[in-house]
Amino acid sequence: MGGFILLFLIVIVMVFVVPAVALAKASRALRAIEELRQRLLMLEARLHRGGVPTERPEIVAQPKPEAPVIPPVSMPPPLPVTPVPPPIPETKPITPVEEVTMQTAAPPKRTIDWEQFMGAKMFAWIGGFALFLGVAFFVKYSFEHNLIPPELRVAIGFLAGIALVGGGVALKRKENVVTAQTLCATGILILYAVTFACRSFYHFPFFGLVPTFALMSLITAAAFLLAVQLDALVVTILGIGGGFLTPVLLSTGQDNPLGLFGYIALLDIGLLAVARRKEWSSLPILGAVGTVLMQIAWVGNFFLEGKYFAGNKTLIPMAVFLGFEILFLLAALTSKRAGKLDNAISGAALGVGGFAMFWAFYFFSFAAIGTRPVLILSYLFLVDAALLGLAIAKEYFARLIAAVGIAAFIFLALWTNDYLTAHNLYIALGAYFVFALLHSSLPIAMQRLGKATPPWSAHLFPAATLLLVLLPIFKLATASFLVWPLVLCVDVIALLAAAMTGMIAAVAIVLVLTLVALGAWILQIPPALTGLSTSLFLLAGFSILFVAAAAWVSRRLPQTERPGEPENIFGEFAAPANFAVQLPALAATLPFLLLVMATLRLPLANPSPVFGLALLLVALLLGLTKIFSLDLLACLALGSTILLEHAWHFAHFKKENTGIPILWYLGFTAIFTIFPFIFHRQFARKSTVWASAALAAPLHFYLVYNVVHTTHPSSGMLGLVPAAFAIPSLLGLVALLRLTPKESPARNAQLALFGGAALFFITLIFPIQFDRQWITLGWALEGAALCWLFHRVPHPGLRIAGIGLLLISFARLVCNPAVLAYHPRVATPIFNWYLYTYGIVAVCLFVAARLLAPPRNLVLNKNAPPLLNSLGTILAFVLLNIEIADYFTTPGAYELTFHFSGNFARDMSYSIAWALFALLLLIVGIRKRNKAARYASLGLLGFVLLKLFFHDLSQLQQLYRIAALIIVAIIAILASFLYQRFLGQPEKPGTQ
Numbered sequence: 002m003g004g005f006i007l008l009f010l011i012v013i014v015m016v017f018v019v020p021a022v023a024l025a026k027a028s029r030a031l032r033a034i035e036e037l038r039q040r041l042l043m044l045e046a047r048l049h050r051g052g053v054p055t056e057r058p059e060i061v062a063q064p065k066p067e068a069p070v071i072p073p074v075s076m077p078p079p080l081p082v083t084p085v086p087p088p089i090p091e092t093k094p095i096t097p098v099e100e101v102t103m104q105t106a107a108p109p110k111r112t113i114d115w116e117q118f119m120g121a122k123m124f125a126w127i128g129g130f131a132l133f134l135g136v137a138f139f140v141k142y143s144f145e146h147n148l149i150p151p152e153l154r155v156a157i158g159f160l161a162g163i164a165l166v167g168g169g170v171a172l173k174r175k176e177n178v179v180t181a182q183t184l185c186a187t188g189i190l191i192l193y194a195v196t197f198a199c200r201s202f203y204h205f206p207f208f209g210l211v212p213t214f215a216l217m218s219l220i221t222a223a224a225f226l227l228a229v230q231l232d233a234l235v236v237t238i239l240g241i242g243g244g245f246l247t248p249v250l251l252s253t254g255q256d257n258p259l260g261l262f263g264y265i266a267l268l269d270i271g272l273l274a275v276a277r278r279k280e281w282s283s284l285p286i287l288g289a290v291g292t293v294l295m296q297i298a299w300v301g302n303f304f305l306e307g308k309y310f311a312g313n314k315t316l317i318p319m320a321v322f323l324g325f326e327i328l329f330l331l332a333a334l335t336s337k338r339a340g341k342l343d344n345a346i347s348g349a350a351l352g353v354g355g356f357a358m359f360w361a362f363y364f365f366s367f368a369a370i371g372t373r374p375v376l377i378l379s380y381l382f383l384v385d386a387a388l389l390g391l392a393i394a395k396e397y398f399a400r401l402i403a404a405v406g407i408a409a410f411i412f413l414a415l416w417t418n419d420y421l422t423a424h425n426l427y428i429a430l431g432a433y434f435v436f437a438l439l440h441s442s443l444p445i446a447m448q449r450l451g452k453a454t455p456p457w458s459a460h461l462f463p464a465a466t467l468l469l470v471l472l473p474i475f476k477l478a479t480a481s482f483l484v485w486p487l488v489l490c491v492d493v494i495a496l497l498a499a500a501m502t503g504m505i506a507a508v509a510i511v512l513v514l515t516l517v518a519l520g521a522w523i524l525q526i527p528p529a530l531t532g533l534s535t536s537l538f539l540l541a542g543f544s545i546l547f548v549a550a551a552a553w554v555s556r557r558l559p560q561t562e563r564p565g566e567p568e569n570i571f572g573e574f575a576a577p578a579n580f581a582v583q584l585p586a587l588a589a590t591l592p593f594l595l596l597v598m599a600t601l602r603l604p605l606a607n608p609s610p611v612f613g614l615a616l617l618l619v620a621l622l623l624g625l626t627k628i629f630s631l632d633l634l635a636c637l638a639l640g641s642t643i644l645l646e647h648a649w650h651f652a653h654f655k656k657e658n659t660g661i662p663i664l665w666y667l668g669f670t671a672i673f674t675i676f677p678f679i680f681h682r683q684f685a686r687k688s689t690v691w692a693s694a695a696l697a698a699p700l701h702f703y704l705v706y707n708v709v710h711t712t713h714p715s716s717g718m719l720g721l722v723p724a725a726f727a728i729p730s731l732l733g734l735v736a737l738l739r740l741t742p743k744e745s746p747a748r749n750a751q752l753a754l755f756g757g758a759a760l761f762f763i764t765l766i767f768p769i770q771f772d773r774q775w776i777t778l779g780w781a782l783e784g785a786a787l788c789w790l791f792h793r794v795p796h797p798g799l800r801i802a803g804i805g806l807l808l809i810s811f812a813r814l815v816c817n818p819a820v821l822a823y824h825p826r827v828a829t830p831i832f833n834w835y836l837y838t839y840g841i842v843a844v845c846l847f848v849a850a851r852l853l854a855p856p857r858n859l860v861l862n863k864n865a866p867p868l869l870n871s872l873g874t875i876l877a878f879v880l881l882n883i884e885i886a887d888y889f890t891t892p893g894a895y896e897l898t899f900h901f902s903g904n905f906a907r908d909m910s911y912s913i914a915w916a917l918f919a920l921l922l923l924i925v926g927i928r929k930r931n932k933a934a935r936y937a938s939l940g941l942l943g944f945v946l947l948k949l950f951f952h953d954l955s956q957l958q959q960l961y962r963i964a965a966l967i968i969v970a971i972i973a974i975l976a977s978f979l980y981q982r983f984l985g986q987p988e989k990p991g992t993q
Contacts, residue, residue: 158195632689720770753796846873
């Protein structure tokens with residue numbers, strides 16, 4: 002066992018101590034090389050600036066020879082001479098001077114002298130450590146075999162330690178620095194071990210708590226003073242290693258947490274002091290690692306054995322773990338100089354604090370601790386607060402705020418799920434509030450202190466608190482009403498944080514989670530409806546709170562960069578202008594979903610409670626529509642109300658109770674219809690709010706009609722219901738014609754909405770009061786009327802709706818064989834219900850085509866009149882054949898039948914009628930210059946001729962054959978004559 006421990010210690014030294022010392026030495030060598038390089042550059046720069054001046058060659062001017070004396074000679078006066086200008090000196094180009102760059106020699110590549118490192122340093126360190134291990138094992142051996150009396154052992158130990166330290170100090174020379182450092186480090190380790198043995202093993206009376214503490218403090222101080230004086234990182238590292246290994250090597254298996262961790266705390270204080278003095282960044286990390294390892298070792302050996310999870314003994318490990326977290330936190334907070342050392346101390350504090358949080362989860366696994374919420378949640382709060390303090394002080398840890406908060410709230414969620422009961426609910430709610438306040442106020446504090454901005458996830462802790470509130474609601478059979486004051490406080494905290502930090506997205510999340518909590522509360526309402534009024538009161542209160550708070554928060558937020566930009570309910574949520582309308586819209590709209598849920602789940606025979614709250618929410622939305630001029634909110638209010646009304650009607654409406662529901666339906670209809678007229682001046686140039694007013698009656702019509710039809714199913718006057726609904730729409734149409742100015746861009750849309758609603762109710766009169774073909778007639782008449790209204794109010798929706806109704810009417814008559822069996826055949830031929838049904842629909846198609854003549858002819862980029870004319874022509878042709886078939890059907894038959902052979906009179910009637918129809922179609926095509934009509938007539942006439950020659954003539958007698966040929970010939974010749982006249986005319990522009 003001793004050999005295994007020795008091997009383990011050697012591995013520890015090789016893995017941790019040797020690399021750390023090597024790195025420190027390499028770092029010091031790098032700094033020295035950098036200093037030398039800077040000095041060399043400075044010298045080169047100084048030499049370059051003040052270089053030796055070059056001597057200019059001295060120019061010696063030679064003396065001019067004296068002119069010889071010439072005797073004067075008499076000469077005539079000279080002629081005047083024009084002076085010649087001196088020659089222009091020739092300029093030579095200046096040769097540029099080449100710039101000479103000073104090249105400095107690259108610093109030599111850094112190499113490690115492994116021979117010097119291993120021979121002079123590494124062997125000295127290993128020897129010193131081996132000496133310490135030998136002394137430690139000798140002491141332990143003497144303990145086990147009682148070779149030397151305890152007093153003598155201790156005395157020898159102290160003398161050996163002091164002698165080694167003294168020898169190291171005496172050898173403090175440049176050439177013996179490694180040996181001196183090794184001796185001092187070994188001596189310090191021996192003094193640590195002997196002092197620890199006196200207190201923990203021999204229990205000498207002198208070595209009580211105070212004397213031992215003082216002596217170990219003195220040894221620690223001496224060790225670090227020696228390290229500072231000798232400038233020896235190795236002394237400190239060996240001192241740290243020996244200090245942490247001393248309790249392990251001399252352990253007797255007895256538990257003494259206060260003595261052990263008091264000793265570790267002194268060791269940490271000393272190494273932190275030396276680290277700050279000498280700027281050794283590795284020391285705090287080594288101290289934190291050693292501290293955490295000692296904590297893990299103590300918990301593994303003594304926590305369960307000593308039953309520290311029971312009673313007040315739990316306070317000991319909690320105090321120890323919190324104490325070390327606070328110790329390293331204070332070291333980080335008092336470190337003012339930024340650099341590697343500050344980062345190392347802060348990292349060490351973070352690591353120790355993280356393990357303190359880990360121990361909270363470890364404590365949570367013991368039911369004896371988990372059932373004491375005050376104790377464990379207080380410990381969690383202190384650990385959490387210390388970590389947050391570190392994050393505030395050190396800006397580079399700002400992103401860890403969210404991680405710390407997530408860990409704390411995960412712990413709260415786990416504890417709530419496992420240990421929450423009705424007895425400790427109030428403590429849990431208080432803890433939720435405290436943690437929500439702590440984490441929500443942190444971004445505000447950082448903003449006020451000018452610290453780094455925390456990540457957006459740090460603003461989500463009010464929402465996390467609301468998620469915690471959901472757990473008691475679902476977990477407990479009857480949750481306390483005190484849950485809602487907590488929810489209110491959390492909502493207020495979120496709103497204040499959003500107003501101060503600008504993170505408004507968190508408010509929307511809090512709103513949704515608040516409503517989810519209310520929904521969970523409503524789900525627990527019993528069938529007896531106990532607590533329904535309280536739930537509805539809470540729902541109304543929170544809705545009003547968020548609507549009012551949204552307006553207040555939006556005023557405190559900075560304005561948009563474009564102040565003239567309008568609010569957009571579907572725009573970017575982060576924009577304050579959009580937030581001012583988006584949050585109120587959510588706050589007033591989302592509660593409708595809860596009301597629908599409550600309506601579908603609870604037996605509400607009387608809808609007044611939920612409809613009353615819906616009326617309050619509608620008032621809020623319409624008020625926001627008035628304040629912010631947002632038309633869409635009125636539409637949202639109408640849609641939400643319709644959803645709630647239909648949910649209640651289909652789930653709970655009964656024939657015995659009809660008075661209250663119909664009053665609510667009519668009341669909501671009146672509110673939405675009248676609202677834009679009250680503020681007509683504000684909404685005169687808008688259309689969406691008028692859409693909600695115009696659609697209120699059509700959307701409520703089915704509910705009212707169903708109530709009336711249920712109570713009076715056979716009255717025979719149900720057509721009065723749509724007639725009564727048409728009156729408000731017509732009155733609104735008249736009012737808009739008088740109130741809305743003609744230059745308003747929304748006038749046509751407003752008139753089209755109310756006009757279309759009125760025509761909708763007028764059209765419903767036919768299918769409700771009548772049946773069968775009257776439905777088709779009503780739709781055809783409404784389609785033509787809508788096209789006429791488009792002629793007066795050019796809104797595209799009117800034209801599309803009108804053409805759609807006409808197409809449906811055509812399909813019902815042509816593609817529906819059952820239409821021929823609506824009524825039994827009457828004795829009167831020709832003038833029967835076929836004539837007015839098909840004839841009126843065909844006339845409506847032709848009238849609509851006429852009303853949509855150019856420039857109103859394009860519908861969805863398609864030319865509508867040709868389509869309508871074609872459908873009308875087809876319908877007229879179908880009517881022609883129906884009347885012939887009806888005339889020749891056997892008297893007394895219930896339905897008419899179509900036969901095209903067997904009766905020469907009927908066959909000739911078909912042929913002659915088709916030929917006349919083709920002739921009429923040709924005349925129309927020629928008159929209107931319509932190619933399609935002309936081609937259709939030619940095709941039909943050709944088909945008649947084929948039928949005549951190959952079918953009819955073979956079955957006719959001679960006289961009838963001659964008459965048929967003459968009649969068809971006259972029609973064909975007349976068609977030919979018309980075509981000749983048409984083709985002889987010049988073609989006009991626009992011919993189709």
